[in-house]
Structure formats: structure tokens, C-alpha cells
């Protein structure tokens with residue numbers, strides 16, 4: 001099997017794969033499945049240390065972002081789209097699709113969103129139904145201070161939607177000031193793709209219930225999940241095997257006392273190693289512990305690097321898309337990928353492939369990585 005160190009999907013541990021192979025019941029009719037589903041959701045609330053309920057929806061991470069916008073947006077609503085990356089900007093599309101008016105707060109893409117500058121804007125105009133923010137914008141790896149920004153937005157009475165798909169379980173996060181927190185199965189949680197997790201506040205539900213127009217989607221309607229347990233009714237059949245696997249992955253994460261520390265140390269050592277080798281990190285500050293992004297050296301083809309790393313070392317790293325296509329390489333060290341031996345080997349692979357392509361690498365990046373880890 002190829003060793004995947006991409007920023008999602010990530011490697012899936014054996015106990016998660018085995019849990020997916022268990023015999024399944026009829027999840028619509030078997031009352032016990034509602035208990036299993038609710039316990040799994042409660043474990044997520046416990047992990048995030050919040051009283052707010054979680055919901056598990058069948059669909060990739062994108063479904064969560066769309067469901068948040070579909071459920072909150074009414075035609076004509078003004079929505080603040082906080083944008084310092086490709087996913088940040090992308091929220092505007094969902095807002096528009098559901099008839100809202102996105103108002104962009106676009107900032108430079110090499111640094112996290114500055115809360116003081118945002119406050120100055122909100123003091124002039126804060127007439128927004130909700131705001132969207134991406135925790136880790138995966139294409140660049142920039143990490144926004146979701147807690148501080150959501151606290152600020154709540155001061156102005158604005159509902160908050162946070163995409164933490166590629167950060168949650170790799171970066172600590174309080175859901176306290178988040179009205180809809182979106183997560184996915186295939187990133188740092190290291191379950192297979194296909195599941196969205198949403199944590200929803202009472203205020204978000206109240207906003208959905210106060211709508212004058214119906215939610216313009218069935219599959220992406222979060223309100224349809226609100227009373228599933230009381231009514232013993234899901235809007236559609238739940239993917240039981242996916243949820244069995246997800247549960248095992250949540251248990252893995254919840255039982256891992258060093259989860260965040262390991263992510264933080266591996267990310268810091270990866271940055272130290274790349275820099276020591278003479279490569280350039282793509283962003284200037286706000287590095288996520290889940291992914292490290294470096295610039296492809298001038299005159300070298302991104303796809304040549306990736307294909308040689310794949311062919312010679314059987315390691316899969318990621319390039320990027322959109323405005324960063326061919327410009328950067330992304331090393332995902334999230335979830336099962338937050339493994340020092342795997343990342344050390346990937347750095348050795350990048351170093352040797354770059355040398356082979358004529359780039360002078362200043363040191364053994366693998367050695368630099370382990371030295372930095374030991375510090």
C-alpha cells in the first residue's frame with residue numbers, strides 16, 4: 001500500500017477498518033442504532049468539551065459547509081465571508097446558491113486573519129446574519145484563530161459557521177462561540193471519506209426555526225436532524241458501517257493523550273527541517289499542525305517531484321489546486337499521518353528527489369527533522 005501523507009484523506013487504522021466490517025442492523029428501524037448514533041455524537045461533544053449536540057451526516061466534508069449555508073441562508077441575507085484562502089473564499093458560492101449576499105472580508109493569504117482589523121470593520125458594519133470562517137485553510141495550511149474570531153463575531157451578535165474539516169482532532173478547538181462547527185471524517189480523524197460531523201448551537205437552530213422561507217434543500221437541511229432521537233427518525237437512512245468506523249476513530253482520538261502535542265511537535269519539526277534544507281515555507285505565520293506547505297523551487301516541476309517521491313519511495317504527497325496549482329507541495333501530517341517515522345522518511349524522499357532534479361538541499365532534512373523533534 002502507498003504511504004499517504006496527504007492533507008486528507010489519511011491512512012485508516014486497522015481497528016477502524018475492522019469496525020466497518022461488522023454486521024449491520026436496519027438503522028431506520030432498530031432502536032438500538034439510534035442509541036449507538038447518539039452515543040457516538042455525545043462522544044464528539046465530550047471530545048470538544050461542549051454541551052452542544054453533534055450530528056453525523058452521510059456525505060463528505062463539503063456537505064457540512066453546504067448544509068450550514070443552506071440551513072441558515074434566506075434570500076437577501078447578508079453573510080460575512082471571512083476569506084484568507086481558497087476554502088474561505090469558497091463559502092461565498094454556497095451563500096449565493098441559497099440566495100444570500102456574501103460580503104467578503106478578504107485578507108492576505110500568507111497570514112491568519114487579524115482580529116483587530118476585523119473588529120474595526122465590524123464597528124462600521126455588523127449587519128450580518130452569520131459569518132463563515134475556515135479554521136485551517138488546507139491549500140496554504142494557514143490556521144486562523146477560530147476561537148478569538150468567533151468570540152469577536154458573537155460580541156456583534158453574528159452567528160458563526162466554522163469549517164474545521166482539516167484542523168479538528170489535530171488542533172485543539174473550543175466550540176464555545178461556534179454556532180455551526182463543520183468537520184469531516186477523512187482528515188485528522190483518519191476515518192475513510194464520506195462523513196460530515198456538525199456541532200450546532202441552540203441559537204443556530206432558533207435561526208433556522210425563525211426562517212420565513214423554507215430551507216431550500218432536503219439532504220442539506222440540518223433542522224431535519226434536530227429531533228431525530230426523540231422521534232426515532234432520520235431524514236434518510238444512515239450509513240451504519242461508516243458510523244461504526246467513525247466511532248472507532250473517535251475512540252482512537254479520545255484515548256490518545258498526546259494527540260495535540262504530537263501534531264504540534266511533528267509540524268514544528270517539519271517546518272524546521274524544510275527550512276534547514278533551504279526550502280521556503282509557503283505562508284509567513286499561522287502554521288497549522290495538520291499540514292505543512294512549501295514552495296516548489298524555481299524551475300522545478302511540482303508533478304515531477306510528486307511522481308518521483310511516489311515512484312521511488314511509495315509515498316504520496318499532495319500538490320495543490322486553484323491559484324496554488326503547481327506552486328506548492330503539501331505534506332499532510334494529520335491523524336495517522338502524524339507519525340514521526342513516516343514524516344521523517346517523506347522529508348528524506350523530498351530531499352533526495354530534489355537533489356536528483358538539480359536542487360541543492362543544504363542538509364539531510366530527515367536528520368534535521370529528528371534533531372528538531374528531540375529539542
Ligand SMILES: *Cc1c(COP(=O)(O)O)cnc(C)c1O
Nearest residue numbers: 060061062087136138163165166
Ligand atoms: C477537505 C476539506 C473540506 C472538505 O472537502 P471534501 O472535498 O469534501 O473532502 C472542507 N474544508 C476544508 C478546509 C478541507 O480541507
